[in-house]
Structure formats: C-alpha cells, structure tokens
Amino acid sequence: MxxxxxxxxxxxxxxxxxxxxxxxxxxxxxxxxxxxxxxxxxxxxxxxxxxxxxxxxxxxxxxxxxxxxxxxxxxxxxxxxxxxxxxxxxxxxxxxxxxxxxxxxxxxxxxxxxxxxxxxxxxxxxxxxxxxxxxxxxxxxxxxxxxxxxxxxxxxxxxxxxxxxxxxxxxxxxxxxxxxxxxxxxxxxxxxxxxxxxxxxxxxxxxxxxxxxxxxxxxxxxxxxxxxxxxxxxxxxxxxxxxxxxxxxxxxxxxxxxxxxxxxxxxxxxxxxxxxxxxxxxxxxxxAIEDMPELASSKHNRYLSYGLNEYDANLLVSSKEISDFFDEGIKTGVNPKSLANWVIQDVFSYLNKEDINIKESKVSALNLCELISFIEKNEISNKQAREVFAKMTISGHTAKEIILENNMSQMNDEKLLSEIRLILP
Amino acid sequence: MRYLSKPLKEIHDAILRNEVTPLDLVKEGLSYVGKDNNNAFEYICNKEAIDAVNKLDSSKKNSLLYGVPIVIKDCFSTKSIPTTASSNMLSDYIPCFDAEVVTRLKNAGAIIIGKTTMDELAMGGSGTSGRKGMTYNPWDKRRKHIIGGSSCGSAAAVSSGLTPIGIGSDTGDSVRKPASYSGLVGFKPTWGRISRYGMFQFASSLDHVAYFTRNVFDSAYLLNVLAGHDNKDFSSGYEDVIDYTKDLSKSIKGKRIAVIKEVLDCCSPKTIECFNKTLDQLRVEGAIVDIVSIDEKILKAIYPTYFIISSSEATSNNANLDGLKFGSRCEGNSFEEVMINTRTKCFSPLIKRRFIIGSLSLSKTHREELFVRAQKCRRLIVDSFNKVFEKYDFIYCPASPTTAPLFKGYNPRFNGDVNVADNYLAFANFGGNPSITIPIGFENNMPFGGNFTAKPHFDSELLNVASILEKHTGLMNLVKENE
Amino acid sequence: MNKVDKKTLKLAANRLMFDMSEEEYDRLVSEFDLIIEQMNLISDIEGVDDVSPMSFPFEQTFTYLREDEVKDVLSTEEVIRNAKDVKGSQIKLPRVIK
Structure with a gap:
C-alpha cells in the first residue's frame, strides 16, 4: 500500500x-x-x-x-x-x-x-x-x-x-x-x-x-x-x-x-x-489595493531587474525591514549591486555580531549610501571604507564626519597636492 | 399641586413661569415613586436624582424635558446606577457607562428618578416574571389584572402619574401591549431610528427602544430628542431627524387605513364596538378605511415565528452572563462549575426553557426546521403585510383582544391556542415598522387601546394619524393615581 | 419534525451551562411538542421554503466603517469593579488541579 x-x-x-x-x-x-x-x-x-x-x-x-x-x-x-x-x-x-x-x-x-x-x-x-x-x-x-x-x-x-x-x-x-x-x-x-x-x-x-x-x-x-x-x-x-x-x-x-x-x-x-x-x-x-505596500515577490523581481542575482535578491527580501532598508538606499541613486554587497556582507555581519536586527542598526541606509558614494567618487579606498564602516557601527556618526575626524580623505590629499603642484614651478 | 401627572408642555410652562423648579419636580417625583405600591421599581435614584438636578444646566431651559423626572426600564445601562434587567443574575451589577438614550435624555435636561421593573431579561409579556415578582396595574386596585410586559414597571409608573415618560423596550409588543392595558400611548419607532447602544439585548433583530407617554405629542417630542444615527450602534439608521411634532395636526384626508378582519374578529364585543367608533371618527377626518384580509395561516404563524427567533437570539445574547466577570457568582471548583452553578441558580425556569428552545432551534440537527424556517416565515409575514402597505398608509387594529387579562390562569408559557389579536403586534418587529398604541376605550373601568402601524421610516405620518384620532377620542393624559 | 425527548433537552441545558429540575424538563417537553406542532403548521404554508431567511427587519446595507483610532477605554478599576474575585488587576477564577 x-x-x-x-x-x-x-x-x-x-x-x-x-x-x-x-x-x-x-x-x-x-x-x-x-x-x-x-x-x-x-x-x-x-x-x-x-x-x-x-x-x-x-x-x-x-x-x-x-x-x-x-x-x-x-x-x-x-x-x-x-x-x-x-x-x-x-x-x-x-x-x-x-x-x-x-x-x-x-x-x-x-x-x-x-x-x-x-x-x-x-x-x-x-x-x-x-x-x-x-x-x-x-x-x-x-x-x-x-x-x-x-x-x-x-x-x-x-x-x-x-x-x-x-x-x-x-x-x-x-x-x-x-x-x-x-x-x-x-x-x-x-x-x-x-x-x-x-x-x-x-x-x-x-x-x-x-x-x-x-x-x-x-x-x-x-x-x-x-x-x-x-x-x-x-x-x-x-x-x-x-x-x-x-x-x-x-x-x-x-x-x-x-x-x-x-x-x-x-x-x-x-x-x-x-x-x-x-x-x-x-x-x-x-x-486599498492600490495603496498596498510592495510584496516580497514584487521586490524580488525588481531586484533582479537591477541586475542582482537570485541568491542576493532572496536574501534582501528575507524580511520586510531588510528590503525596506535596501529600498531606502536605492532611492539615493547608489549602484544597486554595490549596495547589495555592502548590505549582505558588511551590514549582515555587523548585525549578527551585535545580535541586533536591522531596525536597531547604528548605520542607516542613507549613511551607508553616503559611504558608498565616497568609494565611487574615489575619495576613499575600499579598505578605508571598511574602517569607516566599522567606526560608523560604533559611533553612529555619518561617513563624512568620520572621514573628516580621522583625516582619512584621499581627496583632500590629492586636492592639496594638485594645488601645491600648481603653485610650485 | 401635582405636576408630573400632566403633559410635558404643561409641566414645562409651569417651569418657565417659575411656578415650580426642577428641584421641586424631582422631589415630587421621588416622593411619589417612594410610595409606589405597584412594584414598579427596581431602584429609586434618591441621591442620584438630587445630584443631577442640582447640576442641571439652565441653558437647556428651552427643552420640554428640562428638569423633568423620568423613569427607565431596568434594561438600559445607567452609569453608576444599578441595572438588573430584573434578573437575579444581575442583582448587584453596576454599569460604568450610559446607554445612548440615557445620554440623550440627560443632554435634554431630563432627570432619571427610577429604574423600573420588567419581565426578567425582557422575556415575557405578563409583568410577572421579574425577580421581584408581579407588577400591578394601577387601573385595578383589587390587583386582579396584569399590566402586561415586559415593560411593566414603566407602564405602571406613567399610568399612575409618577412621571410623564417611561422608557421601555419592545421586541414583540413589550410597550405597545402594556400601553393598551394601562391607558397609555405606547410608541415603538422604526427599527434603528433610536440607538440601541447600552440597551441590554434580548433579540437584537427584533429589539427596539420604545416608550410610554400619556399623549401623542409627548411621544413625538421625545422622538425628536432620541432619534438619530449613533456611530456606536452599527444597526442605527441614517435618516434625517425631522421635527416629529410639526405635522401632528396635518389633515389625514385621503389617507388609506386598513383594518385586518382576522384580528378584529378575535376581539371582545366591547372592544369591537369602541374600535368601530374610532373608524367612524377617522372617516369623519377624511380617511378611507377598509377592512382587509390577511391569510389566517400567516397571522397564526406570527407567534411561533417570534418565539423561535427571539429565543434563539436571546440564548446567544445572554451567553455573557456566566458569573465570571460581573453579576452574581456562585462558588465552584473550576470555571465550568462557577458558570453552571451561577446560571442554574440565577436564571428563572422560564428563562432557562427559552434558552433551551433557542439553543435547540439553532442546533445543526434542528436548525433548518426551526430557526431557518422561522426566519423564512418572518419574510413571508413581512411580505404579507407589505402587500397591504402597497395600497394603504396604515394598518389599524385593536392593540389587544380585550382589556388586561387576570393574573389567575394567565399562562406565560407557550401554548397552542393562539388568539390572533393577542399575538399579531410582533409583525411590526419583524419588519421594523413604526407602531403606536393609543387608548380607545374602557370596559369595566379597564382601558384598552388601538394600534396604528406604518411602513418603515414613516414615523411622522404615524404620529400624525394617532394624534388626529386622539383628538376625537379625547382619551389622553389618563392617570389612575395610587392610593 | 420529530418530537424532542427529555435527554436531548438535558444535553442542551448542560451545553448552555445550567441545569433544571425534573419537573421543569417535563414541562419543557410538552412545551416543545407544541412548538414543533406550530412549526409543522408553518411548513405547510405555501412558499415558506422558497423564500430566503430574514436576519434583519429590512433589506439595507450601510457603508460606514469606524476610523482606526483609540478612544472610550475603560479604567482598570471600571473593568474589574463588578468582578467577585480579583487578584491585582486581573479577574480570578478557580481552577481544577489536574
């Protein structure tokens, strides 16, 4: 049987x-x-x-x-x-x-x-x-x-x-x-x-x-x-x-x-x-239907359309809070793949380490995107960015604040250098 | 000088002339209420009424209810005043909120001086089943005749001149029938016209706020005060509240009135004689009066249909009375025991029998044959009456077959001998029709009434025809004082 | 519809969380018989099973829905004031120790 x-x-x-x-x-x-x-x-x-x-x-x-x-x-x-x-x-x-x-x-x-x-x-x-x-x-x-x-x-x-x-x-x-x-x-x-x-x-x-x-x-x-x-x-x-x-x-x-x-x-x-x-x-x-918040399945498809892979898209819709965080970042115009990488690797491991959920994150989506934009503009290196991020998770300060506080800006050095070069013969 | 046995307008004029103050009225009311010997009261608001009248807002002086003592059936929630529904189950229950009608009455300046007795949980029509026993009919000092129910206490209070208004409830005829037996105007407006918020529920699809006055004008005025949508009651209607006193004297020429032959035939000769006189009086006013017929099978179906539907809804509505969170509580070793012991001890046998009948009617085994069939029959009955309303503005019949029955031999139990004239008024609950009883005659010094019913939402027209007839009969402001 | 026996009535009463005396059950049996008789007569009325059941006095629908706002909350004292047995701010019930 x-x-x-x-x-x-x-x-x-x-x-x-x-x-x-x-x-x-x-x-x-x-x-x-x-x-x-x-x-x-x-x-x-x-x-x-x-x-x-x-x-x-x-x-x-x-x-x-x-x-x-x-x-x-x-x-x-x-x-x-x-x-x-x-x-x-x-x-x-x-x-x-x-x-x-x-x-x-x-x-x-x-x-x-x-x-x-x-x-x-x-x-x-x-x-x-x-x-x-x-x-x-x-x-x-x-x-x-x-x-x-x-x-x-x-x-x-x-x-x-x-x-x-x-x-x-x-x-x-x-x-x-x-x-x-x-x-x-x-x-x-x-x-x-x-x-x-x-x-x-x-x-x-x-x-x-x-x-x-x-x-x-x-x-x-x-x-x-x-x-x-x-x-x-x-x-x-x-x-x-x-x-x-x-x-x-x-x-x-x-x-x-x-x-x-x-x-x-x-x-x-x-x-x-x-x-x-x-x-x-x-x-x-x-x-009621028109004003409905976006479902995970729809977000998932949207993330695929940004060029993210299935695995990453799934992770980002694993909870509403995470996808909302990601969407808030997307609104700034940041590169979706970069943002996805940062969220899935750095943000997730930070949350896991502190045993908190994303709503309790000291790093907001906007602040993360600001950090990413500095990398994209070559104002700091990836390595420096990771250091900055680590400090952001502790102090809750913005990337800009931390960069200035620590004199980490590559840009400032370059600008200074180029200005010096102009002056010197 | 007695004021509370007079019509509202006269009481109000006396206040405006400073002949009497609200405090005087309340003292008069409490004094007479305190001496009531008809068993009309569950609770007398000695302290509360004095407090209320002392705090009375004089800006309300234009209201005809300003400073006027009134009584309310003890199934309306009154904040901080015991409310028992004349049941041992609620003998020490003190609500923390007011019913909507109580709020509106207070806003109009009325002073509540007593909660009146009723048939237990509003289930009954004799005025004998409340926890304090029988309520007496002021018209019969030998105490042989009932006053009817379930709004017995309010009827007794108003007919013995204690106050000009007694609030009650009407689920099958619980205001309109006792009104007939006690020479009062008993008015049940359209379903949903008055908010039921705070009125203990008996059978929600049949329940109406209803009330006693001694003349049609007072009834119409009270409707102005109480009518209107209430967001707290999702069954209350949205129709505009008009001035219901405005068209009371309007001519009824050309109005078409139908008398149901089968109801009339079941009445006593004296009732029929008086009733026919009123038909002549209506014709003198230009109304067209016809005797019509409704299938007797339909009329005889009214009582069992009412019994099944009301018992079924009542069982559910009273399932909150379980001894756990308010009301009486009996001991037990588990919550089940507490529930069983409390409900066994504190409900009367009559109530229990109704609950069992209601419960079985709703059960899977019997539902189709009892509850659903009764609901279907309700539609047939309403359709039959609506057919009459297609050609007629009003249905008008004697409100009861004769004067008040005797206590002796009165059987409140469901019995097979259905006198159509004794059990037809419930049709106005089935269809939510506005319906009013007014006195039309006397037999052996006991009053009896006639009942007008109109289509839903035609409350103003109904009050109009009743007012016109009242002028002819002259039977208004009837009071039989207590000795 | 068939008659209802005393056993059924007792079971119904127990499910309603109460009991009655034997005499009351006997009286109810005959009362119920009458009701069944009347309802059987109703089943003979032409068209009664063809119409739809009526749950409300007239056909109407409303559109109003209550706004999702907090108000009219009772104080804890008001909630428990009428209870016969209270512990702290909760209503107390006896319990069978299993």
Missing amino acids: DFEPVIGIEIHAQLKTKSKMFSSAPVSFGDRPNSNVAPLDIAFPGALPTVNKEAIIYAIRVCHALNMKIDDLLVFDRKNYFYSDLPKGYQLTQYFRPIGKDGYLTLKSNIFEKKIGIERLHIEEDTCKQIHEADYSLLDYNRSGIPLLEIVSLPEISSGLEAQKFVEEVRSILTFLDVSDGKMENGSLRCDVNVSLREKGSNKLGTKVEIKNLNSFSNIQKAIDFEIDRQKSLLLDGKKLKQETRRFDENRQETVLMRVKVDDVDYKYFTDPNIVPIRLSEAFIKK
Missing part, C-alpha cells in the same frame, strides 16, 4: 491596527492587565460592536496578495460556545460570507513550483488571555477583541517541508503588507495543521488528525513529518486511526495526543443582527 499525505493548514494572524476589531480599545501588548478594555471586550450588557475600517483594508490587501475573490458585502456571524476566555459567549466571525474566497499561493523553489489553493480568508476576533496558576486562573481582557485574520488552505499540501514553506510565504505576505508582526513565538501568527493519509490513486480521504499550537516554522515541518510516519505505521499495521487533536512535544520531537475528537462541536452559527451588512464600494477596495 502506498500512501500520500493530505495536509491542510489554518493560519490565524493578529492584525496590528491601532484599535480592536469591534471596539476602540487599543491593540497593544505587555501593558498592565485590563488597561486596554472597552465595554464590548468584557461583554458588559448593552455594548455593541463597531467595525474597524483599517482592519478591513488590511484584510482586502491580504486577500489580493493571495489572489482571492473579494466579497464586497461585509457580513458578520456569531460562533456560539462557552469558555472562560470568551466574554460574550460567542465570537464574532465570518462563517457564511468570508471576505475572501478561492485564492492560491505559489510555492517556488529552485526545483519546483506548486500552487496551493486557499479556500477562505475571514475576519474574526481574539479571545482574552488566561494565566494559569496552581489552583486559580487570572483573566486579562487586553487581548479580547484584537482583530484576527483566519486563512484556510485547501488540503493540497503534501509534505512537512511544503507546509513550512507555505506558512513562511504567508508570513512574508503579512509582514510585507505591514498588517501583522507574523511572529509565531508571541502568538501574532498561529498555525494549526490537519494531516491525513490517502491511498495513492484513491479518492477516499483518510482519517484527519489535527495538530495545534505549533510555535515555530521548523516545528511545523517536524510535526508533520512525524505525524505522517506515525499514521503510516499504524495503517500498515492494519490499525485504524482515530480523529484526534494532537500537539508537538519539542522535547520528545513527537506529536502527542491532546484529546480525542468526540463530535463536531455545534457552534450554532447565525448572522449577527447588530451589524447591518456593509457594502464595500469598488473605489474603496481599489484604493
């Missing part, structure tokens, strides 16, 4: 709007508990939801980046269940009419290109935070109501590696669009996967196992690979699989049972009557 894995992914991304999805309380982290709460977030009776415009704009942009059909009618539904972290006893979501449908994402590598279908993208809200102590729990409603996008793929992913690439690609889109921090470590990006095995050539789907609470990209691949093997062994042994929810145990590097799926929970969905459906005009959607 030959099996092929059938994998689907569900991603939740927290949006970095200023205020919450359905209330005007701030979206902010690390603040004193219960200091960012509006009446709706704690479900005081009589509170009503109001829809955040910026969150809708963000959702439209992500839909567009995922090649989805955008629904121009916004309707919200209630997902009803009881839990201590769900103040209203229901979550506002979009069950019947998600804002985005029928999209896809293309996974590219040197060796393959694969389109993964995306079934839906919808808007919902986050639950409140619970801290569990020994015999009590504490509730903090700061997180309650923060906007979430839920992105659901079609079960067209075939391996742990593909799954990891998928999530990385979605993360790239979310961060380049500047709509989410996309950090799995702090919960602004959450990922659940469904794994089943299907007999090769058959249409019949196997038993689905859900893996939740994955907290890093590498764990996505590891968990899925383990799970595929686990299911394969059981099936080859003639055993039956149970519908389960599992989690990845990092210590044991295995998926571990959380709970057996009993019934499908009945959430008693119905359309929320407090939000009259909102018509998004063509102009509104168009503008």
Whole structure:
C-alpha cells in the first residue's frame, strides 16, 4: 500500500491596527492587565460592536496578495460556545460570507513550483488571555477583541517541508503588507495543521488528525513529518486511526495526543443582527489595493531587474525591514549591486555580531549610501571604507564626519597636492 | 399641586413661569415613586436624582424635558446606577457607562428618578416574571389584572402619574401591549431610528427602544430628542431627524387605513364596538378605511415565528452572563462549575426553557426546521403585510383582544391556542415598522387601546394619524393615581 | 419534525451551562411538542421554503466603517469593579488541579 499525505493548514494572524476589531480599545501588548478594555471586550450588557475600517483594508490587501475573490458585502456571524476566555459567549466571525474566497499561493523553489489553493480568508476576533496558576486562573481582557485574520488552505499540501514553506510565504505576505508582526513565538501568527493519509490513486480521504499550537516554522515541518510516519505505521499495521487533536512535544520531537475528537462541536452559527451588512464600494477596495505596500515577490523581481542575482535578491527580501532598508538606499541613486554587497556582507555581519536586527542598526541606509558614494567618487579606498564602516557601527556618526575626524580623505590629499603642484614651478 | 401627572408642555410652562423648579419636580417625583405600591421599581435614584438636578444646566431651559423626572426600564445601562434587567443574575451589577438614550435624555435636561421593573431579561409579556415578582396595574386596585410586559414597571409608573415618560423596550409588543392595558400611548419607532447602544439585548433583530407617554405629542417630542444615527450602534439608521411634532395636526384626508378582519374578529364585543367608533371618527377626518384580509395561516404563524427567533437570539445574547466577570457568582471548583452553578441558580425556569428552545432551534440537527424556517416565515409575514402597505398608509387594529387579562390562569408559557389579536403586534418587529398604541376605550373601568402601524421610516405620518384620532377620542393624559 | 425527548433537552441545558429540575424538563417537553406542532403548521404554508431567511427587519446595507483610532477605554478599576474575585488587576477564577 502506498500512501500520500493530505495536509491542510489554518493560519490565524493578529492584525496590528491601532484599535480592536469591534471596539476602540487599543491593540497593544505587555501593558498592565485590563488597561486596554472597552465595554464590548468584557461583554458588559448593552455594548455593541463597531467595525474597524483599517482592519478591513488590511484584510482586502491580504486577500489580493493571495489572489482571492473579494466579497464586497461585509457580513458578520456569531460562533456560539462557552469558555472562560470568551466574554460574550460567542465570537464574532465570518462563517457564511468570508471576505475572501478561492485564492492560491505559489510555492517556488529552485526545483519546483506548486500552487496551493486557499479556500477562505475571514475576519474574526481574539479571545482574552488566561494565566494559569496552581489552583486559580487570572483573566486579562487586553487581548479580547484584537482583530484576527483566519486563512484556510485547501488540503493540497503534501509534505512537512511544503507546509513550512507555505506558512513562511504567508508570513512574508503579512509582514510585507505591514498588517501583522507574523511572529509565531508571541502568538501574532498561529498555525494549526490537519494531516491525513490517502491511498495513492484513491479518492477516499483518510482519517484527519489535527495538530495545534505549533510555535515555530521548523516545528511545523517536524510535526508533520512525524505525524505522517506515525499514521503510516499504524495503517500498515492494519490499525485504524482515530480523529484526534494532537500537539508537538519539542522535547520528545513527537506529536502527542491532546484529546480525542468526540463530535463536531455545534457552534450554532447565525448572522449577527447588530451589524447591518456593509457594502464595500469598488473605489474603496481599489484604493486599498492600490495603496498596498510592495510584496516580497514584487521586490524580488525588481531586484533582479537591477541586475542582482537570485541568491542576493532572496536574501534582501528575507524580511520586510531588510528590503525596506535596501529600498531606502536605492532611492539615493547608489549602484544597486554595490549596495547589495555592502548590505549582505558588511551590514549582515555587523548585525549578527551585535545580535541586533536591522531596525536597531547604528548605520542607516542613507549613511551607508553616503559611504558608498565616497568609494565611487574615489575619495576613499575600499579598505578605508571598511574602517569607516566599522567606526560608523560604533559611533553612529555619518561617513563624512568620520572621514573628516580621522583625516582619512584621499581627496583632500590629492586636492592639496594638485594645488601645491600648481603653485610650485 | 401635582405636576408630573400632566403633559410635558404643561409641566414645562409651569417651569418657565417659575411656578415650580426642577428641584421641586424631582422631589415630587421621588416622593411619589417612594410610595409606589405597584412594584414598579427596581431602584429609586434618591441621591442620584438630587445630584443631577442640582447640576442641571439652565441653558437647556428651552427643552420640554428640562428638569423633568423620568423613569427607565431596568434594561438600559445607567452609569453608576444599578441595572438588573430584573434578573437575579444581575442583582448587584453596576454599569460604568450610559446607554445612548440615557445620554440623550440627560443632554435634554431630563432627570432619571427610577429604574423600573420588567419581565426578567425582557422575556415575557405578563409583568410577572421579574425577580421581584408581579407588577400591578394601577387601573385595578383589587390587583386582579396584569399590566402586561415586559415593560411593566414603566407602564405602571406613567399610568399612575409618577412621571410623564417611561422608557421601555419592545421586541414583540413589550410597550405597545402594556400601553393598551394601562391607558397609555405606547410608541415603538422604526427599527434603528433610536440607538440601541447600552440597551441590554434580548433579540437584537427584533429589539427596539420604545416608550410610554400619556399623549401623542409627548411621544413625538421625545422622538425628536432620541432619534438619530449613533456611530456606536452599527444597526442605527441614517435618516434625517425631522421635527416629529410639526405635522401632528396635518389633515389625514385621503389617507388609506386598513383594518385586518382576522384580528378584529378575535376581539371582545366591547372592544369591537369602541374600535368601530374610532373608524367612524377617522372617516369623519377624511380617511378611507377598509377592512382587509390577511391569510389566517400567516397571522397564526406570527407567534411561533417570534418565539423561535427571539429565543434563539436571546440564548446567544445572554451567553455573557456566566458569573465570571460581573453579576452574581456562585462558588465552584473550576470555571465550568462557577458558570453552571451561577446560571442554574440565577436564571428563572422560564428563562432557562427559552434558552433551551433557542439553543435547540439553532442546533445543526434542528436548525433548518426551526430557526431557518422561522426566519423564512418572518419574510413571508413581512411580505404579507407589505402587500397591504402597497395600497394603504396604515394598518389599524385593536392593540389587544380585550382589556388586561387576570393574573389567575394567565399562562406565560407557550401554548397552542393562539388568539390572533393577542399575538399579531410582533409583525411590526419583524419588519421594523413604526407602531403606536393609543387608548380607545374602557370596559369595566379597564382601558384598552388601538394600534396604528406604518411602513418603515414613516414615523411622522404615524404620529400624525394617532394624534388626529386622539383628538376625537379625547382619551389622553389618563392617570389612575395610587392610593 | 420529530418530537424532542427529555435527554436531548438535558444535553442542551448542560451545553448552555445550567441545569433544571425534573419537573421543569417535563414541562419543557410538552412545551416543545407544541412548538414543533406550530412549526409543522408553518411548513405547510405555501412558499415558506422558497423564500430566503430574514436576519434583519429590512433589506439595507450601510457603508460606514469606524476610523482606526483609540478612544472610550475603560479604567482598570471600571473593568474589574463588578468582578467577585480579583487578584491585582486581573479577574480570578478557580481552577481544577489536574
């Protein structure tokens, strides 16, 4: 018997709007508990939801980046269940009419290109935070109501590696669009996967196992690979699989049972009557898309058009901050290849050495370009430039300042020399 | 001299003439409210009202509500004033924000002197299911007749002359029916005309802010104060707020009024007799009155449709009452136990039964046959009435089959015997139509009313026809004082 | 639609996080029977299954969306004031030690 894995992914991304999805309380982290709460977030009776415009704009942009059909009618539904972290006893979501449908994402590598279908993208809200102590729990409603996008793929992913690439690609889109921090470590990006095995050539789907609470990209691949093997062994042994929810145990590097799926929970969905459906005009959607920040894929192509190679272009789009840094430099008119070399070699090694990210760099893009321009004008040598750069990383001064401070200018010597030559016979 | 049993204009004139001050009015109000024996109050704002009237901004003196004490149903959030929805679940809940209607009333200079009793969580029509028990009908000193509900306390307060205005809510008929039983004007504007922000939700797609007054002018004036879009309520409408008192005396010549035969046929002989007199009076004014027919199957479907939809939405709307973050809390070893113990103890059996029905109606197994079918039937019902509105400006029927029923034998439970005239008013909630009850007669010294309903957004026209009829009947400013 | 039995009602109540007395469940069984009867009558109304369900009183759409600005935030005291058990600035719940 030959099996092929059938994998689907569900991603939740927290949006970095200023205020919450359905209330005007701030979206902010690390603040004193219960200091960012509006009446709706704690479900005081009589509170009503109001829809955040910026969150809708963000959702439209992500839909567009995922090649989805955008629904121009916004309707919200209630997902009803009881839990201590769900103040209203229901979550506002979009069950019947998600804002985005029928999209896809293309996974590219040197060796393959694969389109993964995306079934839906919808808007919902986050639950409140619970801290569990020994015999009590504490509730903090700061997180309650923060906007979430839920992105659901079609079960067209075939391996742990593909799954990891998928999530990385979605993360790239979310961060380049500047709509989410996309950090799995702090919960602004959450990922659940469904794994089943299907007999090769058959249409019949196997038993689905859900893996939740994955907290890093590498764990996505590891968990899925383990799970595929686990299911394969059981099936080859003639055993039956149970519908389960599992989690990845990092210590044991295995998926571990959380709970057996009993019934499908009945959430008693119905359309929320407090939000009259909102018509998004063509102009509104168009503008949201037009004003969209540039995606990594587009930047990548642009960098290739500057004459950079694939490898360098990939490195420069590995994060939004790095590509923004590079783009800021490009604006000065500096030679792209030179800039790319400096960023990838010198800036990266400086960041690695100091263990900081590019936003914390003491050398700004503009200052780096100034340095590069001195090299191009032959005012300093490459060797001198490296010394200057090193000093820039310490003091934060501009190249010009450091050159003058240290009397390093070749130009000044040459100019002086040529002036002397003019005077002397 | 009693002022609060008078119409708004008279109270206001007395203030302008310095015959009485807002403080006097508030003291009068609190004094009479304190002596209320109809069980109309959850909370009396003894301190809060005096504080408010002392801080009253005299620049608001032109408002007819300036310094006027009013009462509000206890399902409206009032900052720092306990709000219980007459439920043990919320017996010590003190909100930290005002409902929008409360804000607008305060801005107009009104002084809240009491939160009134209601059927628990607004689910009921008898005025008997609140945590403090039965609210009595001031018109019946022997206390044998209900006042109806769910806005029982506000109805009792206004009809016993304690204040000229009582704010309530109307989800199926919860203002328009008790208005009939207590000789009041009960007005429910178009859905979305008044912001529901801060009004505890029963069934959001049916809920309306509604209120009691003793004459149509006061109702129209109050609409001027309360109407208008609110950004905090994403279901509130954007129509311009006009002066709703402007066209009250406009001629109704040529207006077409439809009476539903099937509703009229279910009423008592005395009701029919008085009602027919009002038809003559309307004709004298030049209106064209026709008896029309609506399929009885549709009319009989109104109550079960209302019951299913309201129970379903209510289950969800009250899922926030879980004992964890506000309201009553019972002990437990886990949060689940706290939730279960609290909800078991603090909801009455009536509420629980409705929740179970609502929950099952929304469940995957029963959804199509119950909730979705009820939603479809809602459309059929609204379409049927809209067909009448294609040819007629108003639908006018008795607001209740007869006077207020007796407490004894009154069954608040869903029962199969559906008197169409007892259960048709909900059609105006289904379609969001503006609808108003005004007194039209008495039987055995108990009042009963007639109800006009118009197309959505025709609130001004509705108030106009009610005002014209009111002039003919002369049945306005009816008060039955407490002894 | 078929009748609903007491077991189903009890399960529904438990999922709603409460319980009732036996007598109340019995009363509810008969109440529910009546409702089902009424809803069956509704299913006989011509055209009822052909129309679309109604979630709002009238067909309308709005265009307004709230600007993404912070306002109307409650003070921490207001948030926790009505809670029965509080630790620091958080609401406290009992927990079963597993």
